[in-house]
Amino acid sequence: xxxxxxxxxxxxxxxxxxxxxxxxxxxxxxxxxxxxxxxxxxxxxxxxxxxxxxxxxxxxxxxxxxxxxxxxxxxxxxxxxxxxxxxxxxxxxxxxxxxxxxxxxxxxxxxxxxxxxxxxxxxxxxxxxxxxxxxxxxxxxxxxxxxxxxxxxxxxxxxxxxxxxxxxxxxxxxxxxxxxxxxxxxxxxxxxxxxxxxxxxxxxxxxxxxxxxxxxxxxxxxxxxxxxxxxxxxxxxxxxxxxxxxxxxxxxxxxxxxxxxxxxxxxxxxxxxxxxxxxxxxxxxxxxxxxxxxxxxxxxxxxxxxxxxxxx
Numbered sequence: 001x002x003x004x005x006x007x008x009x010x011x012x013x014x015x016x017x018x019x020x021x022x023x024x025x026x027x028x029x030x031x032x033x034x035x036x037x038x039x040x041x042x043x044x045x046x047x048x049x050x051x052x053x054x055x056x057x058x059x060x061x062x063x064x065x066x067x068x069x070x071x072x073x074x075x076x077x078x079x080x081x082x083x084x085x086x087x088x089x090x091x092x093x094x095x096x097x098x099x100x101x102x103x104x105x106x107x108x109x110x111x112x113x114x115x116x117x118x119x120x121x122x123x124x125x126x127x128x129x130x131x132x133x134x135x136x137x138x139x140x141x142x143x144x145x146x147x148x149x150x151x152x153x154x155x156x157x158x159x160x161x162x163x164x165x166x167x168x169x170x171x172x173x174x175x176x177x178x179x180x181x182x183x184x185x186x187x188x189x190x191x192x193x194x195x196x197x198x199x200x201x202x203x204x205x206x207x208x209x210x211x212x213x214x215x216x217x218x219x220x221x222x223x224x225x226x227x228x229x230x231x232x233x234x235x236x237x238x239x240x241x242x243x244x245x246x247x248x249x250x251x252x253x254x255x256x257x258x259x260x261x262x263x264x265x266x267x268x269x270x271x272x273x274x275x276x277x278x279x280x281x282x283x284x285x286x287x288x289x290x291x292x293x294x295x296x297x298x299x300x301x302x303x304x305x306x307x308x309x310x311x312x
Contacts, residue, residue, distance in 0.1 A: 013079065057135045069286070105148075107151075113147040114209065121243075168187075182199065202254075258279075
């Protein structure tokens, strides 16, 4: 692989699996997941935009989650599929930078947005009388703008720094996308300062929001047990516990991957963990957060004319 250091500024993405029949089968499954995630998130964005009954803070936040997930999975899977079927594993320096920027932006922005969504549910269930004041549209807009802005700024700083590192070793990235921590071992300078920056960013954008979400949902579940309605208690408990499970599938692999020192990291393990937060959660989110919701099903009936047979 050293020849790439001498003849090209391009990087090489080694991919998620070897180019054999087993790899083809796995890739077909991933492409199917990509299609499900794309259709589910596009459907949610369209529903929330056109149905006025969904123009509430909760669903506005959900629409942004769907948009982030759509960009998230689109920044990795299509390029991975193209590289596998074409046998062309090169990615230009600019292409690597663009992919890294969008990936990091969505990762950080979604981390903050999920925390905003947990706060929304906390206020709705634990403080329903204060909810219209605390979670008005202006507050919702500030949460959305803040998530996108902070995520973009953090991503831009990391991407620019990573692309300006001198890469004098092999330019083969042992990953299926341009993940900055996977690029650092290829640099020919000491990157401990930058690794510390990654550590701090992971704490600010992933670990702290995850702890806040866990605390919020814990308080919500405590309030749920004191509900008088058995049916309402069961519904709220199922919804909150399911949301928390999906959130954990997103944050836990991310935090575990990015907070480990380089000496304890394994490229194979990092790639497997990355599948959870780059491919699986973008597919699960629209189904868990939205498509199991009665209000969303009602909007689908009004907009698309589906589920009409279930109308009571």
